[in-house]
Each structure stands twice: as C-alpha cells, then as structure tokens.
Amino acid sequence: xxxNRNLLIxxxxxxxxxxxLVKAVIQALFIREIPLDGMVALTFTNKAASELKExxxxxxxxxxxxxxx
Numbered sequence: 608x609x610x611n612r613n614l615l616i617x618x619x620x621x622x623x624x625x626x627x628l629v630k631a632v633i634q635a636l637f638i639r640e641i642p643l644d645g646m647v648a649l650t651f652t653n654k655a656a657s658e659l660k661e662x663x664x665x666x667x668x669x670x671x672x673x674x675x676x
Contacts, residue, residue, distance in 0.1 A: 625655070629662045633670060 614631050616624045628648060635641045650656045 625659055625662055628659060629666050632663050633666050636667075637670065 614628075616627055618624050632643075632646060632648070635646060636643065648656075648659055650659060
C-alpha cells in the first residue's frame with residue numbers, strides 16, 4: 608500500500624471498506640509515524656464512523672499487545 612497519498616474507498620456494503628481503512632490507519636501510525644490527530648476519515652453515517660473508531664481501537668490494542676507495550 609502506498610502511504611504517500613490520500614486514500615479513497617468507495618464500494619458497496621460488505622466489501623471490506625472498514626477493514627481496509629483500519630489497516631491504512633494502523634500502517635500510517637506505525638510505519639509513517641503519523642499521529643492520529645494528523646489523520647481524517649470520513650464516513651457517510653454515524654454508525655459507520657462508530658464502527659471505524661471501535662475497530663481502530665481494537666486494532667491498536669492488538670498491535671500494542673503484540674509489541675508488549
């Protein structure tokens with residue numbers, strides 16, 4: 608994945624958009640060392656935004672647990 612550009616994902620329900628965005632956020636944090644407050648993720652609904660936030664939080668916990676931090 609090229610982290611030197613913006614990322615736009617447009618697709619139907621159940622296609623893996625949230626999974627892909629979570630992966631991009633985690634890679635930006637740990638590979639590019641971009642702080643969370645330096646990122647923007649837009650969704651069309653509050654439900655989608657809540658799901659994205661929850662899944663990023665869970666992914667962060669997994670990564671930090673794996674690194675024993």
